[in-house]
Amino acid sequence: MIEQMKNIKISDVKGKVGVLLPGMGAVATTFIAGIIAIRKNLAKPFGSLTQMQHIRLGRRDEHRNPLIKDLIPLTELNDLYFGGWDLFEDDAYQAAMKAGVLEKELLNQIKDELQAIKPMKAVFDKKYVKKLDGTYVKKANNWYEYYEMVREDIRNFKKQHNLDRLVMIWTGSTEIYMKLSEVHQSKAAFEKAMKENHPDIAPSMIYAWAAIAEGVPYANGAPNLTADIPAMYEFAEEMQVPLAGKDFKTGQTLMKTILAPGLKARMLGVEGWFSTNILGNRDGEVLDDPESFKTKEESKLSVLDQIFQPELYPDLYKDLYHKVRINYYPPRKDNKEGWDNIDIYGWLGYPMQIKIDFLCRDSILAAPIVLDLVLFLDLAKRANFHGIQEWLSFYFKSPIHAPNLYPEHDLFIQLMKLKNTLRVMAGEKEITHLGLEYYMK
Numbered sequence: 001m002i003e004q005m006k007n008i009k010i011s012d013v014k015g016k017v018g019v020l021l022p023g024m025g026a027v028a029t030t031f032i033a034g035i036i037a038i039r040k041n042l043a044k045p046f047g048s049l050t051q052m053q054h055i056r057l058g059r060r061d062e063h064r065n066p067l068i069k070d071l072i073p074l075t076e077l078n079d080l081y082f083g084g085w086d087l088f089e090d091d092a093y094q095a096a097m098k099a100g101v102l103e104k105e106l107l108n109q110i111k112d113e114l115q116a117i118k119p120m121k122a123v124f125d126k127k128y129v130k131k132l133d134g135t136y137v138k139k140a141n142n143w144y145e146y147y148e149m150v151r152e153d154i155r156n157f158k159k160q161h162n163l164d165r166l167v168m169i170w171t172g173s174t175e176i177y178m179k180l181s182e183v184h185q186s187k188a189a190f191e192k193a194m195k196e197n198h199p200d201i202a203p204s205m206i207y208a209w210a211a212i213a214e215g216v217p218y219a220n221g222a223p224n225l226t227a228d229i230p231a232m233y234e235f236a237e238e239m240q241v242p243l244a245g246k247d248f249k250t251g252q253t254l255m256k257t258i259l260a261p262g263l264k265a266r267m268l269g270v271e272g273w274f275s276t277n278i279l280g281n282r283d284g285e286v287l288d289d290p291e292s293f294k295t296k297e298e299s300k301l302s303v304l305d306q307i308f309q310p311e312l313y314p315d316l317y318k319d320l321y322h323k324v325r326i327n328y329y330p331p332r333k334d335n336k337e338g339w340d341n342i343d344i345y346g347w348l349g350y351p352m353q354i355k356i357d358f359l360c361r362d363s364i365l366a367a368p369i370v371l372d373l374v375l376f377l378d379l380a381k382r383a384n385f386h387g388i389q390e391w392l393s394f395y396f397k398s399p400i401h402a403p404n405l406y407p408e409h410d411l412f413i414q415l416m417k418l419k420n421t422l423r424v425m426a427g428e429k430e431i432t433h434l435g436l437e438y439y440m441k
C-alpha cells in the first residue's frame, strides 16, 4: 500500500448533502424522481453499487462480504437535496413528464416533492448546443460575470436549504466538439480568458469552475471537454476538490466494455465493430447536430482502441474497423435501441459474427450512476482525495486520467480499482485475486 493511503481519515458523514445538476432533463429527473420513490419504498435502487453491492474483504475463507454502504459511511438517501439549472423553466415534475422516461402513475405519487424542485436560470449560449433554444437564461457581459453568478447560486442554495456539503454532476446536453487550446492550459490563462469572453470557453466550463471555486466535488456526465483540461486539474488540486468524468457509461458502450475485454482475454481477433442506435429523446435531438455528435463519437470510439491494444496485438486488432452511428428517431423517445454487429475471427482465422440488439432505457441506466457518483464524490471529499478520481472510471465512457497515463476502459479492471480504493479507505487490504495463499502451506 502506498504511504499516503495508510490511515486515511474520513470526516463524519452526518449532515445534509445538496446535489446540484446543471441540466435538468431526462437523466436528472429520472435520478431525482427515483431517489424520492426509493425513499418512499415505491421502488428499489437497482443498478446502484452504493445501495446494493457487497464487497469481499480479506481471504475467501473468512466469508466477510458486507454491503459497500456498511463498510464505509455514505450519505443516506434521506439526506440528499436536489437543485440545478436549466434553460427551460419546467419544475422537476413537468420536466420528468416531458422526458417520458418514468410512468405517470409513479410521478403522480411524488408530484408535490418534484414540483418543489425548480431550476435556476442557466448559463447558456446556443453556439455550443445548436439544437436548443431556451429563454430561461442568465444575462451577463462575459464568462467571468456568469461564473460569479453561478457561485452566488451555489452559495444561496446551500444557505437556503441549510446544507452541510454539496456535489455537482453535469447532466446537461452534449456541447459541440471542442479541442484543447491555450486558454485551457493553466488556471491563470483560463481566468484571463473568462474575462475576455473567449470562445474556447463553453457554458459547461463555467459551472465546473464555479463548483471548484466553492469547494464542491464535480463530475461530468456528458462527453464535453469541460473539466478535462489542465486548468481545471490545477484549480481542483489547489482547492482540494475531487473531479471525475466524463460521459456516463450506459447502453452500447457499457456492452462494449463488458464484451471486448472477454474477446481479448481469449485472443479472438476482431475485424469490424459496427454500432448503430435509434433514440428519440432531447439528447437524441441534440446529437442530431453534427458538431454535438462529434463530441459523442470521439468518446464512444476511444473505448475499443485502448481495450484491444492493437500496438501489442497487431494480428488480432490492427485492422479493426469501428463505426458508431446515432440516429434521431422521435417515436422511440428515451427507449433507445442499439444494434452491434461484431465480425470476429478465431483459430486459423476462421470468421464468426456476434449480433447484439439492446433495447435499453438510457436514463434508467444513467440514474444509478448519478447516485453512486454523488455518494462516492462526497466520500472522496470527506477522505480528502482531490484532483482526478481515476477510481471512478467505472462509471464513464472516457475516464479522465493523469496526463502521463492512458485511460483504463476495461469494466472489470475498473471495478477492481473501485473496490480496492474502498477497501484501502476502510483500512482493509487490497485484493489481488492471486489466490496462491490457499494452496501454499
Ligand SMILES: NC(=O)c1ccc[n+]([C@@H]2O[C@H](COP(=O)([O-])OP(=O)(O)OC[C@H]3O[C@@H](n4cnc5c(N)ncnc54)[C@H](O)[C@@H]3O)[C@@H](O)[C@H]2O)c1
Residues within 6 Å of the ligand: 022, 023, 024, 025, 026, 027, 028, 085, 086, 087, 088, 099, 122, 123, 124, 125, 129, 132, 134, 170, 171, 172, 173, 174, 175, 203, 204, 221, 222, 223, 247, 248, 249, 250, 251, 281, 282, 283, 286, 361, 362, 363, 365, 366
Ligand atoms: N442517458 C444516458 O444514458 C446518457 C449516457 C451518457 C451520457 N449522457 C449525457 O447526459 C446528458 C443528459 O442527457 P439527457 O438524456 O438527460 O438529456 P436531456 O436533453 O433530456 O437533458 C439535458 C438538459 O440539459 C439542459 N441544458 C443544456 N445546456 C444547458 C446549460 N448550459 N445549462 C443548463 N442546462 C442546460 C437542456 O435544456 C436539457 O433539459 C447528455 O449530455 C447526454 O449525452 C446520457
